[in-house]
Amino acid sequence: MKILSIETSCDETAIAILEVKGFFSPTCTVIAHGVASQASLHAQYGGVFPAMAKREHAKNIAPLTAHVFKEANLFNTINQTNPFSLQEIERILEREPELFAEFQKTFTDIAKPDIDRIAVTIGPGLEPALWVGINFARALSTFWNIPVVPVNHMEGHVLSTALTPDTKSFKIRTLKKQFPSLSLLVSGGHTELVLAKRIGDYTILGQTRDDAVGEAFDKVARMLDLPYPGGPEISRLAKEAREKYDSKDRAKITLPRPMLHSPDFDFSFSGIKTAVLYMVRDMKKMTEKNKALIAVEFEDSAIEVLVAKTLRAAKKYKTKQIIVGGGVAANTHLRETLTEKSVAQNIHVVFPTRELSTDNAVMIGIAGYFGKIEKDIYLLRAHGNMQL
Ligand code: KG4
Ligand code: ZN
Secondary structure: OEEEEEEOOOOEEEEEEEEEEOOOOOEEEEEEEEEEEOHHHHHHHOOOOHHHHHHHHHHHHHHHHHHHHHHOOOOOEOOOOOOOOHHHHHHHOOOOHHHHHHHHHHHOOEOOOOOOEEEEEEEOOOHHHHHHHHHHHHHHHHHHOOOEEEEEHHHHHHHHHHOEEOOOOEEOOOOHHHOOEEEEEEOOOOEEEEEEEEOOEEEEEEEEOOOOHHHHHHHHHHHOOOOOOHHHHHHHHHHHHHHHOOHHHHOOOOOOOOOOOOOOOOEOOHHHHHHHHHHHHHOOOOOHHHHHHHHHHHHHHHHHHHHHHHHHHHHHOOOOEEEEEOHHHHOHHHHHHHHHHHHHOOOEEEOOOHHHHOOOOHHHHHHHHHOOOEOOHHHOOOOOOOOO
16 A cells, blocks of 8 residues: 655654555555755744744645655656646635645646555644645545545654664564554653553553643753754753763752652653743853753753653553654653663663654654545544544
């Protein structure tokens, strides 16, 4: 089965084409994929600005899709125009006139590609941004008569560990070893511990009560005058501080570990963020050294809580495998600490590749392979707060 997948839930426009075979022990090949990030545009706001995200998705999604199709050798022109009336497409894209213009320019004389289904993220995420992907999926589905499968973005993150890269590209890997597992999902919008028994069978054990951990990284970065997205910046400074400063220096800056010992599996990150805020305010001058010391202490505290609670949940639910997903899964300190502590307890940990940790369409395609076709494309809706 060949799948075209579309992701627009936040600030990355992403498209992938996958070929998946088999059901009980499926294999997957990524034929082509691409991500157009808006991060640098949102940087001036210190976070994602929804109206701008929508506009950028609408501008970039058709050219990005054409690019990925070309790479997959699926972009073939026909001599006559597609018999399907563009009026219907115009109606579907009436809220995205710019996207309609791009659509017309890009796809009018393109033959129906060899694609069996279109997978599209319908939530959770920013609704205006999600709608661009959904309307684009509706338009392509109508234009080429290809069915659409709605996908939950978080299920995509759960399945992002199903692929390993070889030296050149992403290559076939079986999914059968993926379950049962405990999933730690850590991104800019989410912090969740999920018991994943099998595909489609997910129980949320706990989640953040306030900020997501990625959001806390971004906000602390902003307080330290570091650019958005803050995760990689904090991580870079923290690494520097670990190499440069000894324990005596580092003990000068201490932050709380919220809910570390609470008996549930919930999290809270706004307290650490507020503590940083006061700390920064009380420092008369922010030196490079203090910046690095705050970064490392913040990273230590956030990751310590994540690791401790994840391992406690694995123990309680007797899971022998932990899979991690979401942008913060790219964090080196989390990767090293969780792996080291899990191995000591005989638990296997799987991280996605760094490229598949942050938002992408490959994971959406995999989730779409197992999802159910929505026969009426007009029932597809954006669900900003969709749960797993
Ligand atoms: O999954 P993702 O790409 O988008 C959402 O669905 O939110 O996650 C983005 C988040 C941002 O908050 C970013 O700061 C964080 O992931 N992030 C990191 C790192 N790389 C990205 N956080 C910590 N360390 C990193 N290396
Ligand atoms: Zn995400």
